[in-house]
Amino acid sequence: MLRLPVSLMSPGGASARLSILIFHRVLPAHDPLNPDEPDAGEFEQRMRWVRSWFDVLPLGEAVQRLRENRLPARAMSITFDDGYADNEAVAAPILQRLGLPATFFISTGYLDGGCMWNDRVIEAVRHCSDAMLDLTPLGLAAYPLTTPAQRRAAVVAILNGIKHLDPAQRARRTTQIVVACGDRPSPALMMSGDQLRRLRASGMEIGAHTVTHPILTRLDLESARSEMAEGKAALERLLGEPVSLFAYPNGVPGQDYAAEHARLARECGFEAAVSTAWGAARAGTDLFQLPRFTPWDRSRLRFGARLLANLARRQIRFA
Structure with a gap:
């Protein structure tokens, strides 16, 4: 006990x-x-x-x-x-x-x-239809997305990569990531x-x-x-x-x-x-x-x- x-x-x-x-x-x-x-x-x-x-x-x-x-x-x-x-x-x-x-x-x-910035990233990666998400133009990396484990790894890496940006820059970067993933509306x-x-x-x-x-x-x-x-x-x-x-x-x-x-x-x-x-x-x-x-x-x-x-x-x- x-x-x-x-x-x-x-x-x-x-x-x-x-x-x-x-x-x-x-x-x-x-x-x-x-x-x-x-x-x-x-x-x-x-x-x-x-x-x-x-x-x-x-x-x-x-x-x-x-x-x-x-x-x-x-x-x-x-x-x-x-x-x-x-x-x-x-x-x-x-x-x-x-x-x-x-x-x-x-x-x-x-x-x-509302939808917080981190959740916007998670949901964008969840619904991205591409097998590879290339975010190198945003100063990040290219992430394979063919398995749930790869999508999870991409989410972790992306969030860690933009977490400590100043709020305005982080908001812009989040929107750019959403667009790169297909620009679907974020859920409430x-x-x-x-x-x-x-x-x-x-x-x-x-x-x-x-x-x-x-x-x-x-x-x-x-x-x-x-x-x-x-x-x-x-x-x-x-x-x-x-x-x-x-x-x-x-x-x-x-x-x-x-x-x-x-x-x-x-x-x-x-x-x-x-x-x-x-x-x-x-x-x-x-x-x-x-x-x-x-x-x-x-x-x-x-x-x-x-x-x-x-x-x-x-x-x-x-x-």
């Missing part, structure tokens, strides 16, 4: 540790171009393991308890980034059925029919405003994730402030309530955000912010650089071992 070692490594009170899981999508069925995203069956299985081992709290409540040294033993929060429609349609019903709360961080610019993968309101009405928590999901270190500070503040304001207008939690896009400390962005999060009125650095929060952890991670293992034993290993990680101040 994992419950005992988790209790020993994640006790309550002043010595407590908070594990925060991060997900993006939960798919109706397995997708070879998104193999790291769990399908509904895999996600439910993992959440059943989590429920048997941890005391799952809404992130806002967990942050408050962490601040006051009142976290229970085996404390965990579950989060989702970006605002995919399958969060409301697939993931939320599973969480509700299991009695598990979660927090959903939304990039507001993609609500109501993100939530609608109505879905977001239903998600909140069901008891789930909503946090901000900027407007257009930029890499904050690629922006000047005023543009970063605008992305953070406007995303927060848009959600507050939509939901009619304060939004107090923020997730840094991509979230790698020192690479995707820096100390000045943690300061901006405070100035924008957030009460806490999450990164994508692994580890578990504890007393003294910067509440504006809370660590999160995703155990990707499919077996119960390996999934549990990954959770324990994450609890054992040293606490680090990142920025």
Whole structure:
């Protein structure tokens, strides 16, 4: 049983540790171009393991308890980034059925029919009819597309090749890639405003994730402030309530955000912010650089071992 070692490594009170899981999508069925995203069956299985081992709290409540040294033993929060429609349609019903709360961080610019740049690339490669996709004129490479594995490899290489361009250049390059793949319309993968309101009405928590999901270190500070503040304001207008939690896009400390962005999060009125650095929060952890991670293992034993290993990680101040 994992419950005992988790209790020993994640006790309550002043010595407590908070594990925060991060997900993006939960798919109706397995997708070879998104193999790291769990399908509904895999996600439910993992959440059943989590429920048997941890005391799952809404992130806002967990942050408050962490601040006051009142976290229970085996404390965990579950989060989702970006605002995919399958969060409301697939993931939320599973969480509700299991009695598990979660927090959903939304990039507001993609609500109501949007498709993020990475998904535009994935879907373009998925539907490209050519056996070879030549992107050498765009400073990339030529990619064979005759098998699902080759398409997946092409997706990974292309995304890595344009991920850290400045937002305007990345948007142009994405459009050029879509055109090279046949210029098909990108699907609407993100939530609608109505879905977001239903998600909140069901008891789930909503946090901000900027407007257009930029890499904050690629922006000047005023543009970063605008992305953070406007995303927060848009959600507050939509939901009619304060939004107090923020997730840094991509979230790698020192690479995707820096100390000045943690300061901006405070100035924008957030009460806490999450990164994508692994580890578990504890007393003294910067509440504006809370660590999160995703155990990707499919077996119960390996999934549990990954959770324990994450609890054992040293606490680090990142920025």
